[in-house]
Amino acid sequence: MGGSDRATSLRARVQADPYDQDAWDDLLDELKTQKDVTAVREAYEALLAEFPTAALYWKDFAEFEVGHGGNNAAKVVYSRCLLQCPNTDLWRSYLQLVRRVNEKRGAAGLGEVRQAFEYTLDRLGQDVGSGAIWQDYVAFLQAPRLGSPELAALFGGADASQEDSARMVALRRAFQKAILVPGPASDALWAAYEAFELAGANKALGRRAVDEWRPRWQAARALSTQRATLAGRLAHHALPAPPGRSRRPRVAAAALAAAREWLAWEASNPQALDPATLAARVGLAHDQALALHPAHPDLALAYAAWHARGSGGGGEAAALAVLDAARRAAGPPSLALHLAAAEAHERRGALNDARAVHEETVAGLGPDAAGAGESDNDTKGLGLDQAQGTLAWVQYLRFCARAESLTAARKAFLRARRWEGLGWQAFAASADLEWAAAGGVDTVPRKILELGLERHLAEPGYVLHYLAFLRGLGDVANARALLERALPAMPAERGRPLWDAYLVLEAEAGTLGTLRGVEERRRVALAALGPPRPASAEAVAEAGLKYGALGLLPVHPDAAASWRAALGERDGGDAAPAPSDADSSDEDGGVPPRGTRHGAFGGESAARTRGHDRASPAPRPASPSRATEGPRSLPRELQAFIRDLPPAHALDGPTPDVDQVLSVIMANDYSPAGIDAHEFAAARERRRQRAQREAEAYGNPAAPGFAAGPGGAVPAGMQPPAPKRKPDYGSDSGEEEGYGHTAGGAAGGAAGADVYRMRRKMARP
Template sequence: MAGEDAEIALLRQLQAEQETAGWDNTGINADGEPSNTEDMNEEDRKQTVEDTQVLRAISPSDSTTAVSDGGSYDPTSISSLAVPAVKAAIEEESRSSSRASSRRPRTVGGFLADSDDEDASTPISSGLQAAGSVPHKRSASPSPLQTSVAVESLPAQGNSNTTTPAPTASSVTVPALSVPAVTVPKARLPHDKIGILEDRIAEDPRGDLEAWRLLIDEHRGRHKLEEAREVYERFIKIFPQAAEMWVEYLEMEMGSDQFNLAEQIFGKSLMAVPNIGLWTKYLNYVRRMNDLRNDATGNNRTTVSQAYEFVLNNIGNDRDSGTIWKEYIEFLRAIPGTIGGSGWQDGQKLDIMRKAYHRAIGIPMTEVSFLWKEYDQFENGANKMTARKYTHERSGIYMTARSANAALENIHRTLDRSTIPKLPPADGFEGHQEYMQQVEQWKKWISWEQEDPLQLKKDELDVFKKRMLYVFKQAVMTLRFWPEMWVDASEWCLNNGFETEGAEFLSNGIAANPESCLLALKHADVIEKKGGAETGKGPKERGEAVRAPYDKLISSLYELHKQVKAREAKEMVKVEEEAAKDAEIDSIIAKATEGDEDNNAAEAARQAKQEQRQKDVRTKFESELMDVRRAISATWVALMRAMRRVQGKGNPKAEVGGSRAIFAESRAKGKILSDVYVASALLEHHVYKDPAGTKIFERGARLFPDDPEFILEYLKHLISIGDTTNARVVFETTVSKLTANSDKVEKAKPLYIYFHQYESNYGELVQIRKLEQRMAELFPEDPKLLRFSERFGNGGFSAVDYQPIISMSQVQPKAQVMQSIEPVSSPTNQYTNSYMQDQSPRPQYLQPPTNNSPKRPLPPAFEQLQDDLTRPRKIARGESPLKGAAGRRLEAQQRRQGGAAPFVIPRDVNFLLGIIPRADTYNATKFNSDALVRLLQNTSVPNFDEWKMKKDQGVLQHQQQQGWGGGYR
């Protein structure tokens, strides 16, 4: 036994040494991918001659030309653009890393030759400070008491606006950032609950709500209020409108008599969180601090009254505010004075209470009916002579509010108004359908308010707008991570004169969803529209304002890409750890069994299992990373177009860089797709007619040789400028490379289709036939006449597929199935059932009427049934018209009398009657409708009074017979 324990300990030690050595692999670059820098250098050396020619072709004679839309574009300036400053900590990390690439980037044709967009494994330069690169420090955050929660934002992801002038092209070096290898956090001890929860929160702060809750409960359970307070502050920075957590925070502070801190919490939360529960806490706190029983001066009552007005002005329109309205009216009822009295205090009290009732009964809330009854009693108690007048004037408003409350009840029945938001589940995953149902319910509420069922637009437009603003605030509290709701709220505000609130909705939405392209693009659009109307600002100032939302979005997306890569690395580490455990177990089993063949098979199976799991992990994250790169590329393209509108095409070396500076910056950042090259090239070509667009396409073709979408755009561009020779060269080069690999043949299909269309329109027949033959060999699954048909297509119409109508016999309507007129037979049901189950779909009347079975012959009834079911059905013929003079006279008479034509059963009905089963084939119980009607008609239904009298008499007689009271015998 001791020997086996020693062997196990030795195996574990060897495994730990292997894992430790595994991290020292120097063949992995900064992104955790194999480095192929030497291969890229070899490829660059092969292209030196060609790139030198490109450089001569597009280099301007004067590189210091002022920035203007008409100036020449020098792509070589891309290598000398202003490079964003890299943080000192990252530079130090880059210098100290042994795996960082220190070679200087070579420029080819004015472009960086070994940037990240050329090969995903090459380290890139980034001016974005990664939020995840700074270790998390648990320190008390500054108190945000001086700022409103509504405008709080998440910690900055980085600053991409800070730039430093770059030296000349010959001396520019872009240092490659060394990203430390992702390591799995050291395992916590099981009893370290706080540490485990902190790790969960650090890994998923917006998604792991359970960890936040458990961590707070753990600190409060240990009576560590300072630590719990720090966690609350961290939580509300991420979820600033979580009313439930604000209420818990308040209860903790007031429970420990920390009233100063409670007042600070009220100052931070009230105006940003229009929630009934939170505002009720505030009202209770004010009433607690202002005792009305010991109020000789009346100051406390005044304070409480002002608090009620403050609360009702902000949340009094809520459907759940009925309790506060009732408490307010009860508070007013305690004011000195008598309802119905003649003194000035009595009249003042009457006016105040009437005004409160009038406000309350016009709001659709759950207690509106109760408040109306109280109001009616109030008016009658004050003056019965005027009560009818006041109630009659307000009855219409009350009825509208009551019906609106019923409509809101239907909407709110399935509406989740929780203010602790959840991230929307991805489409097709758990919870997505339920989340989308909640989104639709919120939209229903907003649409209901916009329809104005309370009829406020005409007379009380301000009240209508206030209600709309309130419902949007409620919606974004629950759907904090649904960007569309923030945009809808902002658009409504901007269209209805609430510019400040609209801007706040956008800024708060971006703080909640920094990775949302929708919110960032909408914010940039608003800024650009506003900047176009302003005067006195130059292109530089307007450009800085417009690109600010783009910079935040780009920084967040690059950080998201880094997080996804980190998650992938952690998953791979877990797979390796599990594989190591399996190997350890297999080795122990191998020593016990001592079977070489079985051990080899187990080792092969384990290795195959590990490889499959690694493949699954890579496949899982590849699509996610590709989506992030698509979002990054789309953002760069949008920024490029926006800066072209604001600053023109510009110059990367000038102060106002324009669209060209954005293109250069995007290449320096990396993680972009071919979409950025296509957009930049087409801008140069279509807007400025600059030949630099073609040079950008040429460079992109070397960077993305296997991207069919990019090559297709390149072909379209070459053909549009009339360069058909190079178009053919690009086509042949690309399809030859793609079809050489069987896995990439399908990528070449759109290129073949496009070029086949071009050759069909403008090429020679020999070339067309050769191309069609090649396509038939590469894509044998396509129909044979498909390419021939596409050759003669014209705007969606194919002359090859056209079928001309030569004769009317080709368009004859389908034959109508006439109704059967044969009598209904009633065969025995048992024969019908057995026969219909075994009957073959073959037409039975074609079979010979012989019976060669040795079994007992069938009864005559069944033979009759067989004849009835197998022979063709008799169809009623249409009525033949009268011939000759008699027919003409009858037709003329019908026309004179206006007689309608005989009813003709429609074709579809005739067809249905011909295919449905016969009535006698149904086996269910049938009722005789005539007899049933006669039974109901002849049944005597006595008068109720007579029936009651007879019943009472019968009961009385029965009691007399049994003895009054039912005594025992």
């Protein structure tokens, strides 16, 4: 590639960590400084092979080729990247190359330029940054003079008048599309469109067109700032790293959250677009999000689901295309994308294609991958670890049973068993499939579950799954025998869920003597694990296991907090939350911490959920910064608002739609000018409503003899007293009885007026 020591060092950095963007940038700069064209090309190729959707690096590569390899070399670069990189900067750079090449040909090349513009705008015309391309296109159409060969090449007609008429139609169509795209160029495009319409021969017709389109442009313009802000948070300049590989994890997380927020905002259709335009805009947003974050399967799954729903998407075929492209994208393979693609093939009836995708997921998970267990996470094929590989086999078994036959599922299970890394979940899934098709005959499911015990007797989850199966059959004797086999074979620290399940079994199906015997054995076994819990805590735990049933708790809800305090620990040995956390959970109506109600004193024991270990995960530690910082100071407006809120228990009624409330708040203009305008509008509305109430107090204003004007004047003595004039101070004008109540018809609504008045009053000295 090159010869300098610095370049060599930088190459070593990018080879050691391909996601080191600073090293890539420094390497390219260093090689360009050395004027080593071949080395620069090789560096770009290496970078773009790793990050094929890095649009701005493609743009730099193409522009580098313009200066060193010529226009044809640049065209080759553009042809490799345009379709997979919906980026306006990249596409505008491509248009500039097309114009440079073809405008040298004179009128003969203008048709190709126009086609390039229209193709680009069909693809990216709804982008927030497409305004510059729309402006370039309009200028391109306006440039040819009347009667010139260039105009004839673009709008060939029988005479010049028809050519100019065709140009006017094309310009009007372009303007009317462009002004409806919220973005920074919205005002400039509207000014150009207004000038275009008013410059025509028929001024009245032009004025009508302007008046007709102005409200639609204003609706788009009102969203321009918000849309540009959301789009500005997207990580256009960052190299797309898979989860956990970014050198700046907080920045990467913020960028991913911004992409999801952008998608949700576009899908909410704040502009009330027609279905076709909305579909184009949402589809473009999904394409851009996937290009920026190709290694995040949730984005591809959301895009495919949007297509499959048929709400403007391209249907099942488009959904499958998205999934196929995403699962072959750069980055670690995603089992979820492969399974979704297999399901999409299955929905279309293409069972062979679905089977082929499933075969991809289990490739290498067989006899040749022997020993690929927990000590060796990576296997052949997709590189799935043991847990993901087991899940791949489970899904394959279900596909075979569903789409083909139980015999096909049995053959697949025979293949799966040859993989030594196969988890217990595959044995449980195979037994479940057999039981579902057995018609009440439990012979085959029992054999499979017994076969799984040869490998997974020390797995609490598997034993509990088998136990639940036996409990469902009413086979209490074999359920006891299973627990007696498993407990000695299991490490003591993993045995607590089984002891809890044993206690529940005896409480529900045993005698008082067997219950007391298991209870005593459980206490001895748990005491050997370490320092015993307080006696009160153990009593609460045992009471919950023995006396709870089917989700019913042996405690009044009002006493739940004291039970948790007596417990002192979560079920499974995890520390309970601080009392303040526990109390706030109940007071706010939230769900208690996992492992307290059901694990400690609830009726839903570990044995009742098939195949799951009930040991709760350790509570997530608090962020160091939040754990040490003091209370934050709130703005005065929020402090006053919070003080005025009623307590939660005082609210009795429907829950408000939070998204709708936030959308109303966000729609208001909180600038000083906006606040003034709103307060004056609210004051006018209060005066109007006050006058209306006073008129109604003296009779029906619409009745003859009472209404001023045609129909009679108000009789003398029946006229209401003239209200005292008060200076109009915006939010403070009007009577106090109307404060916060009579401005409901003002712009923005009463809630918005209250916010404005509160803010203005607090701002006064």
